[in-house]
Amino acid sequence: CNSQDIDHILETQSALAVDLGGTNLRVAVVSMKGKIVKKYIQPNPSTYEDRIQLILKMCSDAAVDAAVSLNCRVFGVGVSTGGRVNPHDGVILHSTKLIQEWSSVDIRTPISDTLHLPVWVDNDGNCAALAEKKFGQGRGVENFVTVITGTGIGGGIIQQGELVHGSTYCAAELGHIMVSLDGPECSCGSRGCIEAFASGSALQREAKRLHDEDDLLMEGMSLKNEEPVSAIHLVEASHRGNGKAEAILRTAGTALGVGIINILHTVNPSLVVLSGVLANFYENPVKNIIQQRALSSAHSIRVVTSDLEEPALLGAASMVLDYTTRRTY
Amino acid sequence: CNSQDIDHILETQSALAVDLGGTNLRVAVVSMKGKIVKKYIQPNPSTYEDRIQLILKMCSDAAVDAAVSLNCRVFGVGVSTGGRVNPHDGVILHSTKLIQEWSSVDIRTPISDTLHLPVWVDNDGNCAALAEKKFGQGRGVENFVTVITGTGIGGGIIQQGELVHGSTYCAAELGHIMVSLDGPECSCGSRGCIEAFASGSALQREAKRLHDEDDLLMEGMSLKNEEPVSAIHLVEASHRGNGKAEAILRTAGTALGVGIINILHTVNPSLVVLSGVLANFYENPVKNIIQQRALSSAHSIRVVTSDLEEPALLGAASMVLDYTTRRTY
Numbered sequence: 001c002n003s004q005d006i007d008h009i010l011e012t013q014s015a016l017a018v019d020l021g022g023t024n025l026r027v028a029v030v031s032m033k034g035k036i037v038k039k040y041i042q043p044n045p046s047t048y049e050d051r052i053q054l055i056l057k058m059c060s061d062a063a064v065d066a067a068v069s070l071n072c073r074v075f076g077v078g079v080s081t082g083g084r085v086n087p088h089d090g091v092i093l094h095s096t097k098l099i100q101e102w103s104s105v106d107i108r109t110p111i112s113d114t115l116h117l118p119v120w121v122d123n124d125g126n127c128a129a130l131a132e133k134k135f136g137q138g139r140g141v142e143n144f145v146t147v148i149t150g151t152g153i154g155g156g157i158i159q160q161g162e163l164v165h166g167s168t169y170c171a172a173e174l175g176h177i178m179v180s181l182d183g184p185e186c187s188c189g190s191r192g193c194i195e196a197f198a199s200g201s202a203l204q205r206e207a208k209r210l211h212d213e214d215d216l217l218m219e220g221m222s223l224k225n226e227e228p229v230s231a232i233h234l235v236e237a238s239h240r241g242n243g244k245a246e247a248i249l250r251t252a253g254t255a256l257g258v259g260i261i262n263i264l265h266t267v268n269p270s271l272v273v274l275s276g277v278l279a280n281f282y283e284n285p286v287k288n289i290i291q292q293r294a295l296s297s298a299h300s301i302r303v304v305t306s307d308l309e310e311p312a313l314l315g316a317a318s319m320v321l322d323y324t325t326r327r328t329y
Numbered sequence: 330c331n332s333q334d335i336d337h338i339l340e341t342q343s344a345l346a347v348d349l350g351g352t353n354l355r356v357a358v359v360s361m362k363g364k365i366v367k368k369y370i371q372p373n374p375s376t377y378e379d380r381i382q383l384i385l386k387m388c389s390d391a392a393v394d395a396a397v398s399l400n401c402r403v404f405g406v407g408v409s410t411g412g413r414v415n416p417h418d419g420v421i422l423h424s425t426k427l428i429q430e431w432s433s434v435d436i437r438t439p440i441s442d443t444l445h446l447p448v449w450v451d452n453d454g455n456c457a458a459l460a461e462k463k464f465g466q467g468r469g470v471e472n473f474v475t476v477i478t479g480t481g482i483g484g485g486i487i488q489q490g491e492l493v494h495g496s497t498y499c500a501a502e503l504g505h506i507m508v509s510l511d512g513p514e515c516s517c518g519s520r521g522c523i524e525a526f527a528s529g530s531a532l533q534r535e536a537k538r539l540h541d542e543d544d545l546l547m548e549g550m551s552l553k554n555e556e557p558v559s560a561i562h563l564v565e566a567s568h569r570g571n572g573k574a575e576a577i578l579r580t581a582g583t584a585l586g587v588g589i590i591n592i593l594h595t596v597n598p599s600l601v602v603l604s605g606v607l608a609n610f611y612e613n614p615v616k617n618i619i620q621q622r623a624l625s626s627a628h629s630i631r632v633v634t635s636d637l638e639e640p641a642l643l644g645a646a647s648m649v650l651d652y653t654t655r656r657t658y
């Protein structure tokens with residue numbers, strides 16, 4: 001078959017990808033080439049029942065769309081979710097408070113029973129690593145780590161081209177690397193985790209604290225009606241010379257950098273890919289902290305910001321697409 | 330051949346093992362079965378020239394002993410050393426201040442030229458992990474970590490039965506996992522490393538500080554003439570009700586425990602083997618901190634104290650013995 005045929009096959013062979021985060025539930029139809037053909041977003045419901053129902057409904061709707069309007073052949077469903085996941089059984093073992101009622105959940109069976117498609121499941125951080133490996137900056141890199149700074153902090157580790165899952169599926173729980181013996185409380189119940197210092201929700205907590213003390217907004221800044229205070233205001237206040245905001249962000253960058261050094265001193269990858277909404281903001285602080293505080297043997301590490309728009313969704317899809325590829329070609 | 334012959338072969342086939350630590354330089358003749366047939370100890374000289382000369386002299390003497398008095402056939406030399414090591418080239422890339430003048434050192438060539446034997450080199454922590462895998466608690470365990478608390482803190486990581494060296498040979502530099510954004514200064518130039526909180530030299534530093542403030546010795550304790558203050562006095566003072574000594578040791582145990590949790594949340598092994606003089610002291614604090622502060626998915630980790638007398642020497646020997654086995658049988 002000629003290359004146009006192959007292009008056509010790569011366009012029409014596709015996966016459903018589900019990404020379940022602290023805030024939103026997203027479903028997408030993703031082509032073999034890593035193109036997001038269509039995307040659906042809803043707020044993540046706070047109870048198990050509502051969440052499962054919404055996942056099934058969004059997946060069914062997307063599958064119909066794919067077949068009827070998008071001319072895509074869907075081979076399976078890939079699920080990216082917060083929490084510790086046993087990918088062999090398709091079970092979420094345990095989640096932190098960021099996703100309520102989401103422990104000991106078999107997510108594979110209901111999706112597979114409803115859609116009659118094979119289902120793959122992994123942790124959102126691990127999915128992001130798979131996405132970098134297949135479509136992003138991790139292509140062709142044997143040993144790399146990805147760290148995602150969103151509402152929480154997640155991550156994934158690729159060694160010798162494969163995800164590291166660990167003996168009880170809590171490898172690469174990078175958000176819960178601790179960089180302080182005390183430090184702020186974390187969603188996991190401990191203290192001093194990098195998630196509690198540097199995640200979106202940690203920065204929001206600090207922004208609210210400053211705002212409550214009337215110490216956040218600088219001249220020229222205002223909050224629109226009912227606009228929630230967030231990390232964005234902290235960054236803007238810091239740019240406008242707010243010393244307290246600047247100190248909070250400096251500590252956050254140091255904490256993330258030190259946490260990443262701990263990863264370097266454990267598995268010593270050749271590349272760190274930062275993703276998530278705060279990735280760009282953290283890239284330079286992380287590089288600086290590595291030069292200041294890592295062993296000299298680790299200074300040569302490359303730190304980059306992901307160029308993927310949706311690592312978790314693309315990684316979820318890649319579990320389906322890679323399996324399909326191995327089977328079909 | 331019968332089993333007595335095999336026993337004889339295993340007794341007489343042997344390796345020279347060299348262990349170069351912050352304090353001492355040790356050389357041993359080690360049998361295939363992991364028996365230390367003879368051991369030689371000298372203080373580690375403080376300059377490169379003296380150190381290399383002493384290593385060559387001790388190895389030559391040991392080789393003569395092995396052949397003439399011990400009836401051992403020496404197949405090669407295994408070197409365990411502090412610092413980052415490139416095991417392929419047999420080069421020490423960089424050491425912290427614990428071993429002076431010990432960076433960019435080709436240790437393989439002089440030994441190999443002098444003894445006319447093949448030479449293997451690795452980091453002391455990695456050697457300890459190899460020893461646990463071949464002779465100790467790591468036998469048959471696919472994924473485990475060893476943490477050695479001596480003068481400094483070292484470690485090694487075995488994944489899928491193999492050492493993790495990392496992209497620039499600074500994987501498993503577990504002593505320089507940081508658990509504080511500030512914290513005490515470390516030999517590596519950074520701060521807050523577990524080595525700076527929980528190593529023998531860290532505890533000695535704190536014991537001296539207490540002693541200088543006349544806060545160390547309790548009733549019934551005394552220092553013999555010129556006896557240096559050390560971690561042992563801190564432990565004894567704590568047992569005798571010294572609250573300041575107890576607080577220092579509690580912080581040290583917490584720091585080590587949090588550092589080990591960071592390893593669990595990165596590679597999630599099924600076993601942690603503690604070794605070194607302080608291993609026994611730290612076993613319970615580390616277990617408690619894991620239950621208090623690790624993700625629940627990591628609570629099932631086993632933490633044990635090594636039953637090997639000389640992990641670094643045995644691991645150094647195992648590099649020779651494993652290679653010999655692969656070649657000879």
Ligand SMILES: [Ca+2]
Nearest residue numbers: 125126155172
């Ligand atoms: Ca992960």
Ligand SMILES: [Ca+2]
Nearest residue numbers: 454455484501
């Ligand atoms: Ca090591």
Ligand SMILES: [Zn+2]
Nearest residue numbers: 176186188193
């Ligand atoms: Zn946490």
Ligand SMILES: [Zn+2]
Nearest residue numbers: 505515517522
């Ligand atoms: Zn250090």
